[in-house]
Amino acid sequence: MKWSQIWVAYLTIVRKEITRFTRIWQQTLIPPVITTSLYFVIFGNLIGPRIGDMEGYRYMDFIVPGLILMSVITNSYANVSSSFFSSKFQRSIEEIQVSPTPSSVILLGYVTGGMARGLLVGVVVTIVSIFFSKLSVHNVFVMFSIILLTALLFALGGFTNGLFARKFDDVSIIPTFVLTPLTYLGGIFYSIKLLPEFWQGVSHVNPILYMINAFRYGFLGISDISLSTSYTIIIAFSVVLFLINLRLLNKGYGIRS
Amino acid sequence: MTAALKIENLEKVYSNGLRALKGIDLEVNEGDFFALLGKNGAGKSTAIGIISSLVNKTSGTVKIFNVDIDQNFPLAKSYIGIVPQEINFSVFETPMQIVMNQAGYYGINSQIARERAQRYLKQLGLWEKRNDISRELSGGMKRRLMIARALVHRPRLLILDEPTAGVDIEIRRSMWEFISRINRQGTTIILTTHYLEEAESLCRNVAIIDDGNVIENTSTRELLSRLQREIYVLDLQQPLAKLPEFNRGKWKLVDSTTLEVDISKEQGINGIFSQLNDNLIRVQSMRNKSNRLEQLFLDMIDSSADRKEEVL
The missing domain is CATH 3.40.50.300 (P-loop containing nucleotide triphosphate hydrolases)
Known part of the structure; x- marks a missing residue:
């Protein structure tokens, strides 16, 4: 295939993915907005004032970046894992398999679709957060680069999940038992400085901690972790997941007999 | 090519x-x-x-x-x-x-x-x-x-x-x-x-x-x-009580208005009709019992299975 044809194939997958999640917007775009709004109301408005300031900021302002990023993480991941698994289940993945579209383009197409949903939900949640918090921006570059890289990383993770999944339950196991606990323990609602030393150490094993702190730095200029460490971890995980997915896809894991 | x-x-x-x-x-x-x-x-x-x-x-x-x-x-x-x-x-x-x-x-x-x-x-x-x-x-x-x-x-x-x-x-x-x-x-x-x-x-x-x-x-x-024989189904104009004595082909009275005849390639269809005419049997329509390729296909699959059994 020529580069121009590869570009057309890539855009086709991306368009198909975006059409899919916008067609079912009641299931893909509205629920995260409702969930995050509830967090804002309960943790921000009701409980937040009793907690007081966190790292020198109102509790509501402190948790907003984490909640935005949480919605990006869960939606980027869920979009790719469920869409790719559905394609396997309905066998519509064969439409792409029989075509000359390279594996890397299939991977990038699905991942871009997942990132699009994650970022779109992130934007909507950010708009909702304006009603509850005074959003300040400390570093636009850090904010945008971290949200993009995080969406990329979790879309890649969702693709791996989609490749391995053999039944619908397999698509929800990782989000329920791995992603949600790691996100909640990743410092959305607290600074790890509040934890005992041992648990601070344990928290450093959680990759989501690095993303949330870097993203919070973009808004508030505070972070428990150095920015360079955060970028290194996110990029390293993304590269590793990309290579794993590409290898599995080339071998036809989960999609070829 | x-x-x-x-x-x-x-x-x-x-x-x-x-x-x-x-x-x-x-x-x-x-x-x-x-x-x-x-x-x-x-x-x-x-x-x-x-x-x-x-x-x-x-x-x-x-x-x-x-x-x-x-x-x-x-x-x-x-x-x-x-x-x-x-x-x-x-x-x-x-x-x-x-x-x-x-x-x-x-x-x-x-x-x-x-x-x-x-x-x-x-x-x-x-x-x-x-x-x-x-x-x-x-x-x-x-x-x-x-x-x-x-x-x-x-x-x-x-x-x-x-x-x-x-x-x-x-x-x-x-x-x-x-x-x-x-x-x-x-x-x-x-x-x-x-x-x-x-x-x-x-x-x-x-x-x-x-x-x-x-x-x-x-x-x-x-x-x-390669098909050496064919089976034809004949729909008769009038009911037939008993199968007459035919001297060529294998005949079978399926029901009172349906006859089946199994003939070899050499015998040809004309021979069937001359026998039917001799017995004053009038045919309304005629068709192959099974598709010709289907017959060959089944024969080949059967002989392939037989060969496997012999080897075993």
Whole structure:
């Protein structure tokens, strides 16, 4: 295939993915907005004032970046894992398999679709957060680069999940038992400085901690972790997941007999 | 003549140990209308799966228009159009989206894709349904949609895996006509089917796969010439109480108005009618009991099974 044809194939997958999640917007775009709004109301408005300031900021302002990023993480991941698994289940993945579209383009197409949903939900949640918090921006570059890289990383993770999944339950196991606990323990609602030393150490094993702190730095200029460490971890995980997915896809894991 | 498809010593062993293909050789010439026949589980779909990259081969070579799939699979894939046995599109998309997307996967820009989608959807009688959700299409429409989708990138080799399964006779005949026209325009066609009259009337060459081996690969005409006997069913104008004494052929009175006669090729049909005339039996209509290719197919499968038993 020529580069121009590869570009057309890539855009086709991306368009198909975006059409899919916008067609079912009641299931893909509205629920995260409702969930995050509830967090804002309960943790921000009701409980937040009793907690007081966190790292020198109102509790509501402190948790907003984490909640935005949480919605990006869960939606980027869920979009790719469920869409790719559905394609396997309905066998519509064969439409792409029989075509000359390279594996890397299939991977990038699905991942871009997942990132699009994650970022779109992130934007909507950010708009909702304006009603509850005074959003300040400390570093636009850090904010945008971290949200993009995080969406990329979790879309890649969702693709791996989609490749391995053999039944619908397999698509929800990782989000329920791995992603949600790691996100909640990743410092959305607290600074790890509040934890005992041992648990601070344990928290450093959680990759989501690095993303949330870097993203919070973009808004508030505070972070428990150095920015360079955060970028290194996110990029390293993304590269590793990309290579794993590409290898599995080339071998036809989960999609070829 | 260029080979549209050349398979050499193709073998497939699944992870559960099943040897679906046991080193088959097959060659299909460019422009041919080729039938690939076999029982369920004989290895037809595995062979097609390997050709279309849905199944990994264990060993052997596959060349599509001289392009080895191990050397340049993307180029080889660009030559092939596949109409699979089972519905494999997203039922939540419209026919237009499905065909347009397929064109996109082959790198065809949207303007050309739209023109072609329009042409094939119209030719296959789906234009009025182009914006309907595919889930709501009838079984025949879904099958025709898969043909339109397979043609959108103008493949040189079209592989149809039981395209008319479960389709009513009227639509089946219109599909035959359409596929024949595509073949006359130069597209090589490989057809697998359980309707052997379909293979007999459409295909010039036939291969029969049984238990992972190609047990026959020849022209349809040559294959049919091997048929040594035929069974005819005769519908009588008036009821017959008892079967008369006939001296040629094996006769059977199925019911009072239906006769069956089994004759060898040398005996010919004229002999039947002279015997019927001698006994004042008037025939209203006459037909083959089974399709000729079907008879041969069953004979070959049976003899292949007998040979296996002998070896065992």
